[in-house]
Amino acid sequence: MEAIHPGLRCTAFCGVDRIASGQLRHVALKARQAREAHPERPVRVFADADARLLALPLELPDADLLAWLAQPQGVPAPAQRARRPGRPRLGVVAREVTLLPEQWDWLAAQPGGASLTLRRLVDEARKVSASDDRRRAAQEATYRFMQAMGEGLAGFEAAARALFAGDFHAFQSHLASWPDDVREHAEWLATDAFVA
Structure with missing residues (x-):
């Protein structure tokens, strides 16, 4: 957020x-x-x-x-820590990953080790799913706006179903009776929701 x-x-x-x-x-x-x-x-x-x-x-x-x-809103104040000897902070976050033993063995055998291999795999997966991620984010943003502004308006449920089904023409037709500014903003938010 x-x-x-x-x-x-x-x-x-x-x-x-x-x-x-x-x-x-x-x-x-x-x-x-x-x-x-x-x-x-x-x-x-x-x-x-x-x-x-x-x-x-x-x-x-x-x-x-x-x-x-x-004033900074919603941003936690950075904790001040004393510098310690060793590698500089590169923004790396250590978290737990649970894998099967054979998966750990495969990772350990990769050039650069487990961490480098996992970062590379994540980067590759992000590239492959970038358009799906954009579509999903547009659907969620549009639905969030529709809930706040149009939940009581005619066609809300059908428009929401069309949004998540990827049916652009049905989405537009169900929004047709909505107030102009609300309809136009919902359509603008949904721009990436209908990209194949």
Whole structure:
């Protein structure tokens, strides 16, 4: 999950109307103004990358909201450790891997050892599945947005089924009666969901 920072790309809605899109610092101010102008309508801000709903303190005045956004949100403070002799940190994370004995034997016999072989295998698998990963991420982001904005709208369930089935035409037809801004944003989020 990406941290909240002022430059995060996002989109805000006031009710079913898209009110702003761009960097969070600008979108949050528009969202705050919309909340003040239309207190009866829900104001939602979504991260563009994954359509997660951002919890922002829109009740704050502009200056305080910008100050809040300037603080690191969702990023744990790095632990300060004393440097020890040995290899420099390369961002390698040690975790447990459970394999059968013959798999460990095969890994140990590979040039470079088990760690290098596992990293190479993971990199190769990532390349092979990159388009599937993009499609799955687009489906999940679109569905997350659809749940937040359109769960009560006609065709929601059928549109969700079409999204995960990869049926672009059915997806579009089930969204046809949705409010324009919501429909257009859902279609934009789903761009990679229908790539074969």
